[in-house]
Amino acid sequence: MTLISEQQLPSIIKRLAHQILETYPGLQNAVIVGLQPRGVYLSDRIVAALQKEISADQVVYGKLDITFYRDDIRHQLHLATQTDLPFSIEGKTVILIDDVLFTGRTIRAALDALLSFGRPSKVSLCVLVDRKPSRELPIQPDFTGKEMVDESPYKVKVRWHENDGVDDVILQVVS
Amino acid sequence: MALTTKHLLGIKDLTTEDIQLILSTATQFKEVLQRPVKKVPTLRDITIVNLFYENSTRTRISFELAEKRLSADVVNFTVSNSSAAKGETLLDTVNNILSMKVDMVVMRHSASGAPHYLAKHIDAAIINAGDGINEHPTQALLDAFSMKEKLGKLQGLKVAIIGDIMHSRVALSNIYLLKKMGAEVMVSGPPTLIPTYLKEAMGIQIEYNIDKALAWCDVANVLRIQLERQNQPLFSSLREYNLAYGITQNRLQKLTKEIVIMHPGPINRGVELDSDVADSPHSIILDQVENGVAVRMACLYLLTGRTQPTT
Structure with missing residues (x-):
């Protein structure tokens, strides 16, 4: 079952980029941080869309892996991917980007991880899909591609060209 | 995984x-x-x-x-x-x-x-x-990490492990690891400090001439002479060891290429490794730490x- 089609996805990404610019004109004092591994596919595209609107050097972009900040090490081992934040976030607005906001635990870990790099003045959150009814922590997005209003028994699978040959979001039966 | x-x-x-x-x-x-x-x-x-x-x-x-x-x-x-x-x-x-x-x-x-x-x-x-x-094991892993960081790969790398091989757990762990990762391993040092089973059982090259070993390798991992584990004298004196097997600036200058020098520490300066080599840009000893x-x-x-x- 399709949640966001291949035709819809580019418009949503463009809209998210515009909403970010509307809130933070020219990305003044703001930086973009994509969450590894799967949020980066989205942040790459949003950054590309932002660079069409403002000059490339105004877009400060990094990637953050939150594996070492998770709260479930005794249950499951996750493998870390590269963190690449070659700039200071001290006093900046950090716009976190991830693909699906589900329980909120990943973002909780990301907030923790960010503090290891400095003290941002503000952190804001942009997600492609917000599974609102499944939240386990008081965390909400500021920019949302698509909000799911009802509790869903399905798994939200975001597919990207790099991995799956297609850009879309589908609902899958949990195996 | x-x-x-x-x-x-x-x-x-x-x-x-x-x-x-x-x-x-x-x-x-x-x-x-x-x-x-x-x-x-x-x-x-x-x-x-x-x-x-x-x-x-x-x-x-x-x-x-x-x-x-x-x-x-x-x-x-x-x-x-x-x-x-x-x-x-x-x-x-x-x-x-x-x-x-x-x-x-x-x-x-x-x-x-x-x-x-x-x-x-x-x-x-x-x-x-x-x-x-x-x-x-963690020493061998950090040695491998440091070699890979410095030279970009382990596969095909020529590594000479030099010195007191017999009493060294670092040597054995390094040998296992380097062989598993596809590097070539040679051991070098005085015959009294090299167990011959390394060649027979594990196919490791043994070279008693230190200059030949240095000329062969990309990386020289120099081990400490473990005086505390030697109950009987296995070489005549520390000075003689340095003359015959110590890594000196003189020996390195004779080589046609630059090699990387490693040591797991603690160094016996002036015995297995001279100070000017240990502190030279070839040395990645502090990177190892x-x-x-x-x-x-x-x-x-x-x-x-x-x-x-x-x-």
């Missing part, structure tokens, strides 16, 4: 995938150590005891730092101020410590096989921090993930 082993007792038990996993995870931890805040909360609520029955400076500090950077709770145990001095057995000591709810034991012991013995009797994950003349923390963080992290099965 996870490690195939519950304990890290030796490189001998690891698969090449295990080694690659540890090295790639260490790369991520090395980045963590460059951050303004170098501590991550990963091992909160994990308790680790450092059980050192034998002297150590670098390894113990490196493990302790790795544990603290991961936010684990750390208990240090050194034999000089413990009940072991009163005659308690190893198993009793460890069982007593474990009954205080410890998840992991990092252990150094002068008897080869001591951590393997413990692994059979207790539930906690065990990391071997050096057992007698058997293995010192720095990388040691990241590599040990990776080992602790990957083994903790296995302390409790998925529920």
Whole structure:
């Protein structure tokens, strides 16, 4: 079952980029941080869309892996991917980007991880899909591609060209 | 993907995938150590005891730092101020410590096989921090990490391990690891310090002429002369050892290429390694120490993930 089609996805990404610019004109004092591994596919595209609107050097972009900040090490081992934040976030607005906001635990870990790099003045959150009814922590997005209003028994699978040959979001039966 | 082993007792038990996993995870931890805040909360609520029955400076500090950077709770145990001095057995000591709810034991012991013995009797994950003349797996892993960082690969690399091979657990762990990762290994040093079974059983090249070994290799891993493990004299004098087998600036200048110099420490300056070589740009000895923390963080992290099965 399709949640966001291949035709819809580019418009949503463009809209998210515009909403970010509307809130933070020219990305003044703001930086973009994509969450590894799967949020980066989205942040790459949003950054590309932002660079069409403002000059490339105004877009400060990094990637953050939150594996070492998770709260479930005794249950499951996750493998870390590269963190690449070659700039200071001290006093900046950090716009976190991830693909699906589900329980909120990943973002909780990301907030923790960010503090290891400095003290941002503000952190804001942009997600492609917000599974609102499944939240386990008081965390909400500021920019949302698509909000799911009802509790869903399905798994939200975001597919990207790099991995799956297609850009879309589908609902899958949990195996 | 996870490690195939519950304990890290030796490189001998690891698969090449295990080694690659540890090295790639260490790369991520090395980045963590460059951050303004170098501590991550990963091992909160994990308790680790450092059980050192034998002297150590670098390894113990490196493990302790790795544990603290991961936010684990750390208990240090050194034999000089413990009940072991009163005659308690190893198993009793460890069982007593474990009954205080410890998840992991990092252990150094002068008897080869001591951590393997413990692994059979207790539930906690065990990391071997050096057992007698058997293995010192984290040293071999950090050596491999440093070589790979400096030269970009392990596959096909020519590594000469030089010096006191017979008494060296670092040598044995390095040999296992380098062979598994596709490097070529040669050992060099005085015949009295090189066990010939290395050639017969493991196919390792032996070269008694140090200049030929240096001319052959890309990396020279120079080992410490372990005077404390030698009950009988195996070479005539330290000065003579230096003349015949010491790595000197003079020897390196005769080479047609630059080679990388490594040493697991502590260095006997002027014996196996001259000061001007140890402190030269060819030497990555201090990088080894720095990388040691990241590599040990990776080992602790990957083994903790296995302390409790998925529920």
